[in-house]
Amino acid sequence: MPAPRTPRRWKPVALATAAVLVGLMTPALTASPAAATTTAYDSTYYKDAIGKSGTALKSSLHTIIKNQRTISYSAVWEALKVTDQDPNNSGNVILLYSGISRSKSLNGGNVGNWNREHVWAQSHGSIGTSNGPGTDLHHLRPEDVQVNSIRGNLDFDLGGSSFTNSGGSLVDADSFQPRSAVRGDVARMILYMTVRYEGDDAWADLEPNDRVNNGSNPLHGRLSVLKAWNEQDPPDAFEERRNELIHGTYQGNRNPFIDHPEWVEAIW
Template sequence: MAGKTRRHWPAWMTALLLAAQASASVPHPENYAGTDGLEGPALAQTLQAISARGHRPLSYKAVWDLLEETDQDPDRPGYIKTFYSRKSVPKHCKSGKGGRRCPHVWNREHVWAKSHGFPGQRQWAYTDGHHLRAETERCNSMRGNLDFAEGGDEIERCKARRVANTSWEPTDEVKGDTARILFYMAVRYDGDPRDNTPDLDLVNHPTHTGQPQFGKVCDLLKWHRLDPVSLSEQRRNDIVERRQGNRNPFIDRPDFAERIWAASCPATAGQPATPG
């Protein structure tokens, strides 16, 4: 779940950032009663209970229909917008059904790679709509199960950078989206046997296949700050809630990420600047 180490910013800096983020997006304040004043593991545990409430697991087949709605290209009816590569692809050009006339074929990308904790379809995290996104087969394969971190060689077709066998850096447009997806997964799944999913944990070091861990949390926190919650994320959160029954709290309340992970990360770009 959340990291255990603590490192405090100056009180004025923390208060300024949390106030700004808390006021940025609170469409469902009633959902988060009991979170005031909590930080670190205590807040993460409370959010686990909140995000689990009402969750109805989807079938993996149902995810196709979900993505056709959540990842709809707002500018082109009948098309989806892929997550990393930002391509507009006809909805019918999906994996296993795309014909020769489809220049790109899309499939279901697990942003938290399923090989990191939940390889089976009966595990709730496997079909969790909050972290499944539409992506081209090519870019889904190139990303594989790499951690998220900054740096690497440019992969132009995927609008990303990759360090071979190590990490993936998505385009700036979805860096915050990526971070908030992973924050959600880390608090939603804490090893509850009813979810048939192990305790998922965000760390700040490279991870390995089979481990229920993902990184790098400090890069993710930086991305969360630099790419704020968008209207499309809020719309997506509403749709997933309607179909699956629960919400991503980090979209509703961006300040939660700071209150859980900021003390575990060194100073990074994106923090409030010290007044001159």
């Protein structure tokens, strides 16, 4: 039997507050490396990746996580009602950027509804909504229709202005900054996509870079900011539960950066 997984901690309010303050400084200089972790999957699922770093680790993780089941875009609706269920209200889902708890039944495309947000923007590499990256639950989350539209296909960076139902998220002309409690989640979702989709199947080779305004290129930024967010906002119980459900119930693969956030620095 694999060794018991080391328990993780919830993200405390103090950490989220600190992340806001730290985010005002240069992220690449303020983030400290994530502490090494041990999971029950290290001796089985991740056995070929343990001990590696750099391109060797990235390649090994790609080989591990590319073996997945795909679901249709219509099936994503019901899956998100399970993966993003409000732990305090089983009839609701938690919206990613706004943090609002909204009824599961209010999924759709109208004002007041929630829809399927592609954290890796669809236009970056033209991933669309076809089975594959366009329906990969590891980067799809519920979000308010209007908030989703405001985020659009913007890259992630620091700064901006608030907006209705922002929950603390900010937007400016060329970037979007999620609320502090999910910045690490966003970083780990983006970096998962860059490891899973390496251009050796029908999809584009997705990669991170340290820029905004990436448009239709298969790139997403900014890497230095995402790395800092990964350090400042470690995985919590909600994020870990999603990873388990996607692995066990839907796709059969895992987001390795939720299990091992220190692998972000080990690769990049």
